[in-house]
Every structure is written in structure tokens, then in C-alpha cells.
Amino acid sequence: MNETKWVxxxxxVYVLFAGSSVLMLATLFRPTAPYSAYLAIxxxxxxxxxxxxxxxxxxxxxxxxxxxxxxxxxDLYFIPSFSFVFPRGIGVGMNMWAGLHMVVLSLGCxxxxxxxxxxxxxxxxxxxxxxxxxxxSTFLLSRPAIGYVTALIWQTIVIYYLVxxxxxxxxxxxxxxxxxxxxxxxxxxLYYFFVSKDIQSITVTVTDKVITFGRGLMGVGVFxxxxxxxxxx
Numbered sequence: 001m002n003e004t005k006w007v008x009x010x011x012x013v014y015v016l017f018a019g020s021s022v023l024m025l026a027t028l029f030r031p032t033a034p035y036s037a038y039l040a041i042x043x044x045x046x047x048x049x050x051x052x053x054x055x056x057x058x059x060x061x062x063x064x065x066x067x068x069x070x071x072x073x074x075d076l077y078f079i080p081s082f083s084f085v086f087p088r089g090i091g092v093g094m095n096m097w098a099g100l101h102m103v104v105l106s107l108g109c110x111x112x113x114x115x116x117x118x119x120x121x122x123x124x125x126x127x128x129x130x131x132x133x134x135x136x137s138t139f140l141l142s143r144p145a146i147g148y149v150t151a152l153i154w155q156t157i158v159i160y161y162l163v164x165x166x167x168x169x170x171x172x173x174x175x176x177x178x179x180x181x182x183x184x185x186x187x188x189x190l191y192y193f194f195v196s197k198d199i200q201s202i203t204v205t206v207t208d209k210v211i212t213f214g215r216g217l218m219g220v221g222v223f224x225x226x227x228x229x230x231x232x233x
Contacts, residue, residue, distance in 0.1 A: 003203075009047050012224055016044035017216045025208040031204050035078030038208070041216040042072040048219035060165055061222075063108030070101035071215075073104055088201070099133070099141070102158060109161040125154035132178050147191070152189050156182065160220070171224045177217025184210035 022035035027034050049065035052058070068147050073098035076082045085168035086093035106126050128150040135142035143151070159182045184207040191202045 006051060009051050013044045013051075013219055013223070015049045016040045016047075017220050020044070020216060021213060024213055028209055029205050031201070033078045033204055033208060035075060037077040038078065038212050039072065041219070042068060042075055044117050045049060045215055045219040046072075046162050048222040052222045059108075060112055063105065063112060064218075066108065067101045067104040070097050070104060073102065074098040086140065089140070091203075095141050104157060105162075106154065106158050109158060112162075113161060116161075118160060121160075122154075122157050125150065125157050129154040148192050155185055166221065171221050173224045174218050174221025177219075177221055179215045180214030180217060181211050182214075184208075184214060 018153050020034075020040045023034045023037040028171050046065065046068045049068065053065055054060035073084055076084070077088065077094035077097070083093055084097075086096040088094075103126070105228050106122055109116075109120050130145070132147040132150045133141060133143050137222065159178050162178040164174045166172070166178065187210070188199055188203060188207050195202070
């Protein structure tokens with residue numbers, strides 16, 4: 001009975017990912033935010049990381065799991081009437097919660113990969129991102145050009161941890177998802193510096209969907225190789 005439960009969880013993750021991917025693909029390059037697809041991916045990753053931690057007791061998956069509720073709150077900001085703790089603004093509340101999601105991953109990886117040579121760079125980049133992306137009069141998002149650079153460097157380091165871990169565990173779909181996620185972030189920075197300072201058009205039409213698709217791949221990637229290894233089975 002217990003194994004049947006986890007088979008249902010695995011199937012649910014695949015179904016949520018497939019349905020969300022279709023919806024995001026159908027709206028790609030259109031100024032539409034299919035927030036139901038984003039919330040479904042949040043639910044899928046929550047299920048996937050719960051499964052992974054239950055099966056392995058590997059704290060990497062617990063860190064990943066702990067970050068999901070924060071991204072879920074961030075995605076709820078796509079609902080016009082939603083606001084929680086942080087104001088809506090122009091992406092303020094949404095980006096604050098997404099940033100906290102990254103903070104959990106960053107600090108979690110700092111503690112998990114204790115002997116990693118990237119740990120010092122991780123902390124330096126985290127503090128640089130906070131200094132350049134927050135207004136200390138309001139403690140809300142205020143991102144100048146340098147803030148985009150420091151945030152990209154920091155997020156690159158965090159995603160490096162994810163790719164490093166998943167490649168080591170031979171979870172190539174998870175790695176691909178992390179790289180797709182990074183690609184979305186990189187497109188935003190390129191757009192900001194070379195096209196327009198107003199990034200909302202590119203985020204709504206393209207990069208939100210690319211990033212969410214990448215996160216969905218990471219959830220699906222949890223189950224990769226489960227027949228060949230005991231990492232997640």
C-alpha cells in the first residue's frame with residue numbers, strides 16, 4: 001500500500017508537469033501569465049522533493065523542499081487580488097518571495113556542501129546581492145543595474161550547486177531543468193542591458209514560462225534512474 005501511494009505521487013508529478021507544459025507552450029510569446037500552470041509546477045515540485053527526501057533522507061532534498069512554499073507564495077502574486085506581507089508594486093512582492101526562495105537554497109547549499117570551494121563565493125555573492133537589490137529605507141526590492149549583475153552571479157552559484165549535485169547523482173533531467181532555469185534568468189539580464197530597462201514584457205511573455213518549465217523538469221528529474229540506483233526509488 002505504501003509503495004502504491006508513492007507510485008500515485010510520481011504519476012501526479014508527471015501529469016502536473018505535462019499539463020502545465022502544454023499550457024505554458026500555448027501561451028509562449030504571448031503577454032499572458034498562466035498562473036495555474038505555475039502553481040501546478042509548485043505543487044509538483046513539492047510532491048517530488050517530498051518523495052525524494054522520504055526515500056533517501058538526503059538533506060539536499062529537504063533544502064529543495066523548504067524552498068518550494070516561498071516560490072508558491074511568489075507565484076500567487078500572479079493572481080490580481082493576492083498580496084502577503086510584501087506589497088504588490090511592480091513585481092516587488094513577487095520578487096521578494098522569489099528572492100527568499102533563492103536565499104533558502106543558497107544558505108541550505110552553504111551548509112550542505114561544507115567543503116565546497118564555492119561556499120565563500122556563495123556567501124559573498126549573497127551579501128552583495130542583498131546590498132545592491134534592497135532599499136534599506138523600506139527593505140523592499142530596489143534593483144539598479146549593478147543589482148542585476150550581482151543577482152545573476154549569485155543565482156549562477158546557487159544553480160551550480162544544483163547542477164553539480166544532480167550530475168553527481170546521474171540525474172541529468174534535473175540538471176537540464178536547472179540549466180533551463182538559469183537560461184531564463186540570463187535572458188532577463190541580457191534584455192535589461194541590451195533591449196529595455198522595463199523587463200516586464202519579456203518576463204510575462206517568455207522568461208517566467210522558461211524558468212517555471214525548468215523547475216518542472218527538476219521535479220520530474222527526481223525520479224530519473226530510480227530503477228538503476230537506490231538514490232530515489
